[in-house]
Amino acid sequence: MGKVTGAGEDWLSDGLDVEGADSGLWVPAVDYVAGWRNARETADRLNRALLAAGFELSEVRAVASTNGEGRGVVRVAGWPDAVDRLAELLEELADGDGGAA
Numbered sequence: 054m055g056k057v058t059g060a061g062e063d064w065l066s067d068g069l070d071v072e073g074a075d076s077g078l079w080v081p082a083v084d085y086v087a088g089w090r091n092a093r094e095t096a097d098r099l100n101r102a103l104l105a106a107g108f109e110l111s112e113v114r115a116v117a118s119t120n121g122e123g124r125g126v127v128r129v130a131g132w133p134d135a136v137d138r139l140a141e142l143l144e145e146l147a148d149g150d151g152g153a154a
Contacts, residue, residue: 083123092117092125099127106142113139 096115103113113131120126129136 080121083121085119085123088119088123088125089117090125092119092127095125096127099129103139108135108139 096117099115100110103115104110112135113129116128116130118126118128129139131139
């Protein structure tokens with residue numbers, strides 16, 4: 054499956070602040086692109102799973118980023134009620150199989 058996007062590209066700026074405190078801070082000679090690319094693939098996979106579980110990407114989504122060393126990071130950004138529903142779903146899954154991951 055391809056990249057996940059919302060309805061148009063407006064979902065990227067729909068009010069969910071997805072920038073971290075370190076956004077815009079770049080260190081020379083660090084390969085941020087490779088880390089971000091890996092994080093983007095993983096974030097897309099999680100976003101497809103969120104959509105399949107009935108969530109809207111305008112309420113909760115995975116966002117690709119990198120840390121200061123260029124390592125990929127995936128953050129979950131969302132409105133509290135949507136993230137609470139996600140937590141409930143994960144707790145139900147954990148309870149259903151004895152908490153095994």
